[in-house]
Each structure stands twice: as structure tokens, then as C-alpha cells.
Amino acid sequence: MKICISSTGDNIDSSVDPRFGRCPFFLIYDDSTETYEFISNASRNAMGGAGIQAAQEVISKGAEAVITGNIGPNSYRVFESAKIKIYTGVSGPLKEAIAKFKANQLTSTSGPSVQSHFGMGKE
Amino acid sequence: MIISVASGKGGTGKTTVSVALAQSLGYCNFYDFDVEAPNSDIFLKPDINHYQKVYVKYPYFIKKDGVSFKACSDFCHFNAIASINEDYIFFEELCHGCGGCILVGPEGYVREKDAEVGEISKGFKSPGIYFFMGNLKPKSMRTSNIQGDLEKMLDRNQTVIIDSPPGNSCSMVNAVKNCDYCILVTEPTPYGLSDLKISIDVLKNLNKKFGIIINRDGIGNKELEDFCRQNSYKILLKIPNDINIAKTYSKGGSLLEWEPKMKDKFLGIIDEIEKEVG
Incomplete structure (x- = not known):
């Protein structure tokens, strides 16, 4: 299963970014093969609807779960309709987040954790 | 003056x-x-x-098996339409009403309607x-x-x-x-x-x-x-x-x-x- 983590950088020693739609990179991690790739978040500077665009990109990469700090209402709706599990409130190193996910230590969210535009103006 | x-x-x-x-x-x-x-x-x-x-013109989308609105979501700079497989979500509050989705979308499946935006x-x-x-x-x-x-x-x-x-x-x-x-x-x-x-x-x-x-x-x-x-x-x-x-x-x-x-x-x-x- 592929999981997506919002990331502060494009290497495995980076941390989980508190924002979803406007984070700089996404880590796409496949826990069955233990392989990963980083994708640059093209919508981070979108005029509006960054989360919506980012969520579609993540879905198109085949991710079935998303790990991030926070998720806004719009991206939440997109993931919900694609039946993708979202884990919020996660911070710290990516490796730690992966380990916690594998150990079933993360709890999925049943709603957006922040309002729209949370990720704006926080570089 | x-x-x-x-x-x-x-x-x-x-x-x-x-x-x-x-x-x-x-x-x-x-x-x-x-x-x-x-x-x-x-x-x-x-x-x-x-x-x-x-009133302004807003698009509306007609859902049908085999019809995808991906072209619309790719086109929209304001990300007002999300296309997820054959499903879609329209974020009306993000739409600027340019009508682009009607031009690039599946013909006949994206139409316009009047919506009240104020008075x-x-x-x-x-x-x-x-x-x-x-x-x-x-x-x-x-x-x-x-x-x-x-x-x-x-x-x-x-x-x-x-x-x-x-x-x-x-x-x-x-x-x-x-x-x-x-x-x-x-x-x-x-x-x-x-x-x-x-x-x-x-x-x-x-x-x-x-x-x-x-x-x-x-x-x-x-x-x-x-x-x-x-x-x-x-x-x-x-x-x-x-x-x-x-x-x-x-x-x-x-x-x-x-x-x-x-x-x-x-x-x-x-x-x-x-x-x-x-």
C-alpha cells in the first residue's frame, strides 16, 4: 500500500510538514516494497485551492493513506470522496512517522483539522 | 464629476x-x-x-459513467473543480466563472446556470x-x-x-x-x-x-x-x-x-x- 506524507524537504531525513496543500514536497512511500519517491508539490503556490489540487495529485500517484500535520476542509472532501485515510497531528522525522504508521500507532481523522487558508503565509 | x-x-x-x-x-x-x-x-x-x-454564470456538471472531468480540473487555475476518477467535486466558492471548463470539458456534460451572488x-x-x-x-x-x-x-x-x-x-x-x-x-x-x-x-x-x-x-x-x-x-x-x-x-x-x-x-x-x- 502506498502512503503519502507531507514533507519539509526532498530527502528521507526531512520532517513531516504541518501543512498539506502548501507543503513543499510529498513523500510517496510503498510499505510493501519499502521503496519511496519524493514529488514536488506543484500547487504549493496556487492562487487558491492548493489543497484541492494537491489532493488530486496525491490520489493520482496511487496513495491510499495520507499522513500530515493538518488538513483543511477542501482537501479533506477530495480525499473523503476517494475513500483515502487521513492521519493528522503528526510531526517529527519522516522515518518516525513511517514507523508509527507501520506499528498502527496513528489515528485517522474523521474531519478537517484546520480552516481553509491555514497553510498560507507560513513559509 | x-x-x-x-x-x-x-x-x-x-x-x-x-x-x-x-x-x-x-x-x-x-x-x-x-x-x-x-x-x-x-x-x-x-x-x-x-x-x-x-447574477453570474456558474458551471454545473452532469455525471455519467465513462465521463471524466479531469480536463476541467487540469484547466482551472482556481482549483474550483476536483476530478477523482469518474467522480468530481465542484467548489462553487472558488469558481471565478470564466467558463473555461465548459470549453475544455466533455461536450454537453458541463453547462452553465445563473447563480445569485448578491444584490x-x-x-x-x-x-x-x-x-x-x-x-x-x-x-x-x-x-x-x-x-x-x-x-x-x-x-x-x-x-x-x-x-x-x-x-x-x-x-x-x-x-x-x-x-x-x-x-x-x-x-x-x-x-x-x-x-x-x-x-x-x-x-x-x-x-x-x-x-x-x-x-x-x-x-x-x-x-x-x-x-x-x-x-x-x-x-x-x-x-x-x-x-x-x-x-x-x-x-x-x-x-x-x-x-x-x-x-x-x-x-x-x-x-x-x-x-x-x-
């Missing part, structure tokens, strides 16, 4: 000044372009006798103030559409006062682009000065004549006045920082109700502007 009253910083007294101008004139057309938060009616107290709805109220206040106020529906992004309909009602043959929204972005540009003269209201604080400079840049780009009214004179510092003097910008009026103005305002009273002598000052400003506009 069209006079717009604008300000980069919010809450400096645009409505206070524009209402006082209209009341001093007695005979004019007044337009509240601050459609996201119009409140000039509280102070001018016109009899509203007509409401005109503002314009028209009224009259004796002796001769014709009143026009735009009011955007909550959550709608269509500020410019309401302003566009207000713009169509502008009558250049009358003396026109436009109360602009705060800031220096599109909605402010819409409120000043037709004016012959712009009054910039500001306050003598670093914030007031900083935003004034941006407003002046906008007006210079639009080749507009302008003058400055300093409100809450007495607070802050002298930097604003020094800046105006150094650049030879005209200070039309200084309104003192007086608790009684705030008290009158809080009861829906205008500057003229605070001090009837202000009328002559505002008429003097109109005379000065008329001479400068020619």
Missing part, C-alpha cells in the same frame, strides 16, 4: 468622509463599492426603494442624494461582478461620490478607475503611512489626481505629514482625534452631526477638487 474615497488601511474613515461629502453636497449620487462590507446606509439613512439581484440596493435621501449600494452574498468571491453592475449605474453628468473598499487590490481599483479625483483617507500612524504609499502607487499607475485627508489627527507621529510635504501631496483636511466623533459614529451619526460647521469644510474641498479637475 466622479470623486472616489479610498484608503489602503481599513477603518481610517472612508465611509465617514464619503457620507460627510454627500451630506454636504445634498444633491449627488452616492455609490457604496465596499460590497463585501457595505455600511454607508447606516449613516446616510436613505429610503431603499429597489433591490436588484446580481444592489437603490434608494433616495432628501434633499437629493441618489443612493446605490452593492452587497455581496457571504462566502461568494464575486466582488467584481457586483462592482461591475454598480459601475453600469454610474452617471458622469452628476456629482458622484464612490465609497471604496479598503486595500489596494482589484476591488479598490474597480472603485477608483472611473474617478476624476481620489480622496485618500489615512491616519498618522506607521501602518496608515505604509498603506497610503501603496495607494498612491496605484493611483499614479492609473494617472489619477488625488489629495489626502488625515483622520484621527493627533495620534501617532509626524511622519505622514512630513511625507506629504516632501512629496508636495495636498492635505485636504485634518479631522481631529475626538472621542465625540466616535460616540456620534457609534450611534450612526455622521461628521456633520458631530459638528455642523464641517459642511463648509467639505464644500470647500469639493470646490478645490473642481478647480483641480477643471
Whole structure:
């Protein structure tokens, strides 16, 4: 299963970014093969609807779960309709987040954790 | 002649000044372009006798097996449509109504419908103030559409006062682009000065004549006045920082109700502007 983590950088020693739609990179991690790739978040500077665009990109990469700090209402709706599990409130190193996910230590969210535009103006 | 009253910083007294101008004139057309938060009616107290709805075109999508709206979501710069496999989500509040999704989407499955985004109220206040106020529906992004309909009602043959929204972005540009003269209201604080400079840049780009009214004179510092003097910008009026103005305002009273002598000052400003506009 592929999981997506919002990331502060494009290497495995980076941390989980508190924002979803406007984070700089996404880590796409496949826990069955233990392989990963980083994708640059093209919508981070979108005029509006960054989360919506980012969520579609993540879905198109085949991710079935998303790990991030926070998720806004719009991206939440997109993931919900694609039946993708979202884990919020996660911070710290990516490796730690992966380990916690594998150990079933993360709890999925049943709603957006922040309002729209949370990720704006926080570089 | 069209006079717009604008300000980069919010809450400096645009409505206070524009209402006082209209009341001093007695005979004019007044337009509240601050459609996201119009409140000039509280102070001018016109009899509203007509409401005109503002409609814009919104797309709607017809779901069918095998029909994908991915082309629409790829096209939309505002990300108003998300395409997830064969499903879609339309975020109406993000849509700017460009119609692009209809052109690029699956033919016949994306159509347009009218949606109400707000209304314009028209009224009259004796002796001769014709009143026009735009009011955007909550959550709608269509500020410019309401302003566009207000713009169509502008009558250049009358003396026109436009109360602009705060800031220096599109909605402010819409409120000043037709004016012959712009009054910039500001306050003598670093914030007031900083935003004034941006407003002046906008007006210079639009080749507009302008003058400055300093409100809450007495607070802050002298930097604003020094800046105006150094650049030879005209200070039309200084309104003192007086608790009684705030008290009158809080009861829906205008500057003229605070001090009837202000009328002559505002008429003097109109005379000065008329001479400068020619």
C-alpha cells in the first residue's frame, strides 16, 4: 500500500510538514516494497485551492493513506470522496512517522483539522 | 464629476468622509463599492426603494459513467473543480466563472446556470442624494461582478461620490478607475503611512489626481505629514482625534452631526477638487 506524507524537504531525513496543500514536497512511500519517491508539490503556490489540487495529485500517484500535520476542509472532501485515510497531528522525522504508521500507532481523522487558508503565509 | 474615497488601511474613515461629502453636497449620487462590507446606509439613512439581484454564470456538471472531468480540473487555475476518477467535486466558492471548463470539458456534460451572488440596493435621501449600494452574498468571491453592475449605474453628468473598499487590490481599483479625483483617507500612524504609499502607487499607475485627508489627527507621529510635504501631496483636511466623533459614529451619526460647521469644510474641498479637475 502506498502512503503519502507531507514533507519539509526532498530527502528521507526531512520532517513531516504541518501543512498539506502548501507543503513543499510529498513523500510517496510503498510499505510493501519499502521503496519511496519524493514529488514536488506543484500547487504549493496556487492562487487558491492548493489543497484541492494537491489532493488530486496525491490520489493520482496511487496513495491510499495520507499522513500530515493538518488538513483543511477542501482537501479533506477530495480525499473523503476517494475513500483515502487521513492521519493528522503528526510531526517529527519522516522515518518516525513511517514507523508509527507501520506499528498502527496513528489515528485517522474523521474531519478537517484546520480552516481553509491555514497553510498560507507560513513559509 | 466622479470623486472616489479610498484608503489602503481599513477603518481610517472612508465611509465617514464619503457620507460627510454627500451630506454636504445634498444633491449627488452616492455609490457604496465596499460590497463585501457595505455600511454607508447606516449613516446616510436613505429610503431603499429597489433591490436588484446580481447574477453570474456558474458551471454545473452532469455525471455519467465513462465521463471524466479531469480536463476541467487540469484547466482551472482556481482549483474550483476536483476530478477523482469518474467522480468530481465542484467548489462553487472558488469558481471565478470564466467558463473555461465548459470549453475544455466533455461536450454537453458541463453547462452553465445563473447563480445569485448578491444584490444592489437603490434608494433616495432628501434633499437629493441618489443612493446605490452593492452587497455581496457571504462566502461568494464575486466582488467584481457586483462592482461591475454598480459601475453600469454610474452617471458622469452628476456629482458622484464612490465609497471604496479598503486595500489596494482589484476591488479598490474597480472603485477608483472611473474617478476624476481620489480622496485618500489615512491616519498618522506607521501602518496608515505604509498603506497610503501603496495607494498612491496605484493611483499614479492609473494617472489619477488625488489629495489626502488625515483622520484621527493627533495620534501617532509626524511622519505622514512630513511625507506629504516632501512629496508636495495636498492635505485636504485634518479631522481631529475626538472621542465625540466616535460616540456620534457609534450611534450612526455622521461628521456633520458631530459638528455642523464641517459642511463648509467639505464644500470647500469639493470646490478645490473642481478647480483641480477643471
